[in-house]
Amino acid sequence: MKGGIRKVFAYMVRYRAAGLFLFIFCLLTLVTLVNPTFLEWQNLRDIAVQAAPICIISCGLMLVLVTGEIDISVGSMMGLLAACMGAMASLSRGNWPPGVVIPLTLGIGMLLGLLNGWLVAYAGIPSIIVTLGMLTALRGVTELIMAGTWITDLPSGIRFLGTGTWLGIPVSVWTALAVFLVSLWLVHQTAIGKRIYAIGSNPHAARLAGLPIKPIKVFVFAWTGLLTGVATLVSVPQLSVVDSGIGVGLELLVITCVVVGGTAVNGGIGNLGGVLCGVVLMTMISTVLIFMKLGEDATYWSRAIQGLFILGAILADHWISNQRKT
Amino acid sequence: MERLKTNALSKSYGGTHALKDISMDIIAGEVHALCGENGAGKSTLIKILSGVERPDTGKVHWRDAPLPLGKVDAIEAHGVVAVHQEPVIFPHLNAVDNLFVGREHAMACGIWLNQASMRKQTQNILATLGEALSVTEPVGEMSLAQRQMVSMARALIHQCRILILDEPTASLSARESASLFGRINVLKEQGVGILYVSHRLEEVFKLADRVTVLRDGASVGTWAIKDLNRDTLIKHMVGREVPVAPPTSSPNVKPTKQPVIEVSALCRKGAFNDISFHIQPGEILGMSGLVGAGRSEIARALFGVDRFDSGNILYGGRTWTSLTIQDAIAHGIAMVPEDRQLQGLVLPLSVETNLLLPSLANHECFRGLDQGTMRSTAGDLVTQLGIKTESPSKPAESLSGGNQQKIVIGKWLHTHPTLLILDEPTRGVDVGAKSEVHRIIQALAAKGTAILLISSELPEILSLSDRIMVLCGGCNQGILSRQEATQEILLRRSLPTDSGRDI
Ligand SMILES: Nc1ncnc2c1ncn2[C@@H]1O[C@H](COP(=O)(O)OP(=O)(O)OP(=O)(O)O)[C@@H](O)[C@H]1O
Ligand SMILES: [Mg+2]
Numbered sequence: 001m002k003g004g005i006r007k008v009f010a011y012m013v014r015y016r017a018a019g020l021f022l023f024i025f026c027l028l029t030l031v032t033l034v035n036p037t038f039l040e041w042q043n044l045r046d047i048a049v050q051a052a053p054i055c056i057i058s059c060g061l062m063l064v065l066v067t068g069e070i071d072i073s074v075g076s077m078m079g080l081l082a083a084c085m086g087a088m089a090s091l092s093r094g095n096w097p098p099g100v101v102i103p104l105t106l107g108i109g110m111l112l113g114l115l116n117g118w119l120v121a122y123a124g125i126p127s128i129i130v131t132l133g134m135l136t137a138l139r140g141v142t143e144l145i146m147a148g149t150w151i152t153d154l155p156s157g158i159r160f161l162g163t164g165t166w167l168g169i170p171v172s173v174w175t176a177l178a179v180f181l182v183s184l185w186l187v188h189q190t191a192i193g194k195r196i197y198a199i200g201s202n203p204h205a206a207r208l209a210g211l212p213i214k215p216i217k218v219f220v221f222a223w224t225g226l227l228t229g230v231a232t233l234v235s236v237p238q239l240s241v242v243d244s245g246i247g248v249g250l251e252l253l254v255i256t257c258v259v260v261g262g263t264a265v266n267g268g269i270g271n272l273g274g275v276l277c278g279v280v281l282m283t284m285i286s287t288v289l290i291f292m293k294l295g296e297d298a299t300y301w302s303r304a305i306q307g308l309f310i311l312g313a314i315l316a317d318h319w320i321s322n323q324r325k326t
Numbered sequence: 327m328e329r330l331k332t333n334a335l336s337k338s339y340g341g342t343h344a345l346k347d348i349s350m351d352i353i354a355g356e357v358h359a360l361c362g363e364n365g366a367g368k369s370t371l372i373k374i375l376s377g378v379e380r381p382d383t384g385k386v387h388w389r390d391a392p393l394p395l396g397k398v399d400a401i402e403a404h405g406v407v408a409v410h411q412e413p414v415i416f417p418h419l420n421a422v423d424n425l426f427v428g429r430e431h432a433m434a435c436g437i438w439l440n441q442a443s444m445r446k447q448t449q450n451i452l453a454t455l456g457e458a459l460s461v462t463e464p465v466g467e468m469s470l471a472q473r474q475m476v477s478m479a480r481a482l483i484h485q486c487r488i489l490i491l492d493e494p495t496a497s498l499s500a501r502e503s504a505s506l507f508g509r510i511n512v513l514k515e516q517g518v519g520i521l522y523v524s525h526r527l528e529e530v531f532k533l534a535d536r537v538t539v540l541r542d543g544a545s546v547g548t549w550a551i552k553d554l555n556r557d558t559l560i561k562h563m564v565g566r567e568v569p570v571a572p573p574t575s576s577p578n579v580k581p582t583k584q585p586v587i588e589v590s591a592l593c594r595k596g597a598f599n600d601i602s603f604h605i606q607p608g609e610i611l612g613m614s615g616l617v618g619a620g621r622s623e624i625a626r627a628l629f630g631v632d633r634f635d636s637g638n639i640l641y642g643g644r645t646w647t648s649l650t651i652q653d654a655i656a657h658g659i660a661m662v663p664e665d666r667q668l669q670g671l672v673l674p675l676s677v678e679t680n681l682l683l684p685s686l687a688n689h690e691c692f693r694g695l696d697q698g699t700m701r702s703t704a705g706d707l708v709t710q711l712g713i714k715t716e717s718p719s720k721p722a723e724s725l726s727g728g729n730q731q732k733i734v735i736g737k738w739l740h741t742h743p744t745l746l747i748l749d750e751p752t753r754g755v756d757v758g759a760k761s762e763v764h765r766i767i768q769a770l771a772a773k774g775t776a777i778l779l780i781s782s783e784l785p786e787i788l789s790l791s792d793r794i795m796v797l798c799g800g801c802n803q804g805i806l807s808r809q810e811a812t813q814e815i816l817l818r819r820s821l822p823t824d825s826g827r828d829i
Contacts, residue, residue, distance in 0.1 A: 189439050191430040194419075198427040201416040204667075208378050208414045209428050209480075210398020268418040 016262030020277035035291045051283040052176035053231035054257055059183040060224030062258045062275050067220055068200040068267030069120060069127035073134035074228050074254055078247030079142045081109050081232040086151035086242040089158045098157035106229040113225020117218035146244040154237055162237030172234035183272055200267030256306055257282045260313040328354035328389055330488050335384035337370055342716050344370040346544045352488055352519045359534035360523045361563055363756040364728030365714035367543040368523050369411050372492050376408035377401040405487035409494055411727045412667055413477035417466025422448045424465050425480045451479045456505050470497045470665050471617035490521040496754045499617045499782035525756050527556055539563055560757055583607055586745055586776035592637035597623040598800040605776040612791030613780045615820045620800035621780045622664050625747045629661040630654040658744035662734050662751050670734035671722050678704040678718040680733050685740045707736045712759055728754045735763055747778045764790060784813045796820050
């Protein structure tokens with residue numbers, strides 16, 4: 001019996017998606033018992049809308065981690081992209097049509113990602129340094145662009161991306177779903193997906209096998225940049241005010257989700273299903289705390305709990321690698 | 327004529343001239359051996375021929391047309407394929423992905439991978455190599471020999487015209503080697519040219535048609551195998567006359583003392599079963615068997631890396647029913663592991679640091695670590711073992727494979743272990759250094775260290791061990807004294823019998 005429980009536990013830890021899924025299920029049951037309104041459509045929809053941009057960026061960031069690199073600049077990148085989008089689209093400033101603003105925002109995101117990737121792969125600077133620099137620099141540029149002002153007059157075309165719905169489901173959720181499916185295809189059905197994993201799994205062997213290591217690293221950073229653009233487009237228009245503080249701390253949340261989802265921080269391992277569960281779990285937590293009627297303390301708790309989760313995830317990874325050895 | 331010809335290739339890394347002006351050729355249908363001491367430049371030449379590195383100067387011609395240098399995929403497309411010294415293995419991926427990453431089969435205009443066809447080919451190639459491996463399990467969970475096979479299979483899925491093998495038998499035992507030689511002969515009949523690197527000279531004499539010798543990055547010459555014998559070949563490699571005497575047997579009569587370690591009925595499901603033996607101070611117990619017979623697993627259990635399910639170990643006045651690595655080290659057990667890259671070395675750290683890691687405590691003084699004695703100890707080890715490096719402060723990963731192996735052994739010499747476990751200690755080490763390592767092992771035994779020696783090289787086991795234990799399928803097939811043991815007996819006992827013992 002004890003062996004059986006141990007086995008189930010080992011399975012849950014090893015197949016992160018399954019473990020997290022069970023965890024989410026238990027959590028849902030618990031909260032619903034305390035407060036049945038949690039399962040109301042409106043609340044679930046709110047959680048989904050909150051999770052959508054995180055999920056979109058996580059799909060990219062997971063690939064960065066799988067290659068053995070890291071990107072901590074996505075928060076500032078979103079800040080800058082929000083400012084650019086706001087400046088281009090706002091009625092009182094650029095007043096450019098959405099057909100121009102959308103591709104430009106995505107393009108800038110991708111270019112910033114390309115720059116990250118180029119500095120890491122070709123200039124040979126460690127990714128933690130490059131993206132730490134970007135984290136600071138991009139926030140600075142954002143503040144320059146916004147110059148202490150706010151944007152409140154986004155046109156309805158852009159607003160629709162954030163608040164519109166199709167078949168009763170928000171555009172942002174549809175977008176996250178699409179990004180997730182494309183990522184699944186990328187990881188499982190394309191050559192580049194396989195190569196991303198190979199590079200992170202054994203860089204020495206990747207070199208001997210002649211894999212195009214540098215272009216692939218540039219690709220994962222650019223892809224993350226592009227996805228940050230997508231996330232900006234579907235999340236920022238939900239806000240009534242665009243200022244220079246958008247996306248502060250976002251990078252930590254995204255990294256937490258990806259790592260809790262079972263992605264190895266030193267490369268080679270990462271599973272989209274796990275990451276999706278990680279995103280759902282982490283975005284649920286703050287809502288759950290509110291519904292657990294913790295009142296004022298809820299926000300403080302949510303930070304602490306996020307931290308505990310990331311430690312728990314790393315402990316679990318450690319445990320798995322010990323299990324493999326014995 | 328179909329041949330691969332190099333033209334004055336040179337390559338240097340920083341101040342090291344790894345290759346100087348190499349011109350040689352490999353003709354279709356021949357086995358061309360490449361010999362040289364550790365650090366002579368063999369692997370560097372192979373990296374250039376396979377496109378991993380670009381030479382500083384020089385050219386390579388294939389079928390009289392220049393080969394695109396520095397592009398692995400383009401060179402593979404010409405049918406020139408290499409199996410490198412360190413296996414090209416992606417531990418987190420399964421066998422199919424390991425074989426096909428970088429040359430994936432696509433369908434539907436490249437937007438969808440053709441998994442079925444890749445899986446089928448993987449199964450076929452593994453079957454022709456005689457390996458029954460799972461194609462879904464991550465390769466990192468397989469044994470070193472199985473990983474080596476996957477790496478070999480990766481090369482053989484190509485229709486190759488020139489096959490380059492860099493020490494392919496280093497982690498294979500007699501039976502796998504024999505099946506590899508069979509494979510090589512088949513390819514040779516089909517007109518494939520083979521460049522073969524090995525430190526095991528008997529293999530060179532068995533397989534090769536011609537031999538090229540490298541020394542210090544320069545080519546010494548190329549000879550037909552019939553014009554050479556073992557001594558002349560060694561002379562060309564080393565550059566001077568060296569009598570490589572077979573290791574002299576240490577005096578075998580040892581008074582029976584209290585054993586250092588007594589293992590009784592040790593079991594681990596799926597790895598080994600009912601293993602009992604003891605080793606006395608100053609005794610060398612050899613462990614022989616095929617790859618996968620459970621030898622490394624036993625070593626790992628004794629060192630506390632793996633758990634064991636039942637049985638116990640009497641060691642240091644205690645009966646252990648479970649053991650951690652910390653316990654093992656604290657009680658004077660040392661181990662040279664099988665896989666130097668993953669387990670034996672901290673690759674990015676310097677040669678010096680790697681050499682001193684286990685004996686750092688010896689260098690502690692009131693200001694911390696005594697840099698002076700550390701440097702001189704490391705320097706001594708480098709000279710004693712003949713480790714070829716530009717300076718002891720270079721990272722261990724910049725050394726040639728055999729020189730890395732010397733570090734893995736060297737680092738234990740200044741500690742004084744009570745029990746030393748050696749898992750393939752001379753893998754990839756050249757002839758000269760090999761006899762030095764043998765000498766060191768015997769010196770340690772003479773000082774009273776009990777030694778457990780695992781080796782797939784029968785001559786090594788036979789000449790060093792006082793007693794030899796043969797394993798097959800995780801079971802003890804009996805312990806022989808040195809007088810009783812011969813190559814034939816060891817081989818016969820290590821082959822599975824028809825009755826098929828299961829564990
Ligand atoms: N990446 C590198 N950086 C610096 N030096 C290197 C590097 N790779 C190889 N060298 C040096 O080049 C020389 C030749 O190394 P190589 O690996 O070709 O030797 P080898 O003949 O294959 O030896 P072994 O039999 O031990 O495998 C060595 O002195 C080694 O230190
Ligand atoms: Mg080599």
